[in-house]
Amino acid sequence: MTKGPLKTFVDADRDAYFWIKKKLGLSEHQMGVLIWFSGLITGIVIGVLIGILIG
Template identity: 65%
Template sequence: MPKNPLQSVVQGDRNAYFWIKKKLNLSEYQMGALVWFSALILGIVIGACLG
């Protein structure tokens, strides 16, 4: 386990990314679109809550 907490977060994020990619059998471009779309939805939801 890395000593730096930031490394732990990055490692967990990397593991989640590859787990989702493998589970849904997606290409790199499809994963990029999925990440972009989920960030868009999250931004809209947060904007609606704050606005």
């Protein structure tokens, strides 16, 4: 039986999370901070790009 696209995406995301955690030797809290900062930076970049495109 084949997996659905959402299940495949979630599995790949989980695998990437644990790979990064293992490679960098981070704790759960440190991974949370890393994810938070990456989301913040992504949001700022998208906001700037939208501002440039609209303005």
